[in-house]
Amino acid sequence: MPTATxxxxxxxxxxQSVRAALGLHAGTKVDFVQVADGYxxxxLQAGTTSLKGRFAGxxxxxxxxxxxxxxxxxxxxARHGRVKRKS
Structure with a gap:
């Protein structure tokens, strides 16, 4: 199993083996998604199809x-310091 320090x-x-498996290259952005036992x-890829499953769970x-x-x-x-009034 590959490790890093x-x-x-x-x-x-x-x-390198992980970069190849994930398709990572210089400038690629990654997201750390919390799952039950870690991350x-x-x-992250350009385009909406890359978002599929990103927010699952x-x-x-x-x-x-x-x-x-x-x-x-x-x-x-809240950001603009205004109170929302109910109609």
């Missing part, structure tokens, strides 16, 4: 459009 600055060199490293149940709108409004109000 972290430097004092928090950097690691990803072993999964996911290479992060939400316990589906969220409605109305709930999304409410959350966006609440966060916007």
């Amino acid at each position: 972290m430097t004092s600055k928090g950097q690691i060199t990803v072993p 999964k490293v996911v290479a 992060r939400a316990s149940k589906p969220v409605s459009i109305e709930q999304m709108d409410e959350a966006i409004a609440a966060e916007t109000a």
Whole structure:
């Protein structure tokens, strides 16, 4: 199993076999997705098809459009110091 050692600055060199398996190259961005027993490293690719499954397991149940709108409004109000008034 490939291993890597972290430097004092928090950097690691990803072993060549792992880079090849994940399709990583200079400039590739990666995401660290928390899973039950640790983290999964996911290479980020351009395009929407690369997002499939990226957020799997992060939400316990589906969220409605109305709930999304409410959350966006609440966060916007919080960032701008405004209080949301109910109609």
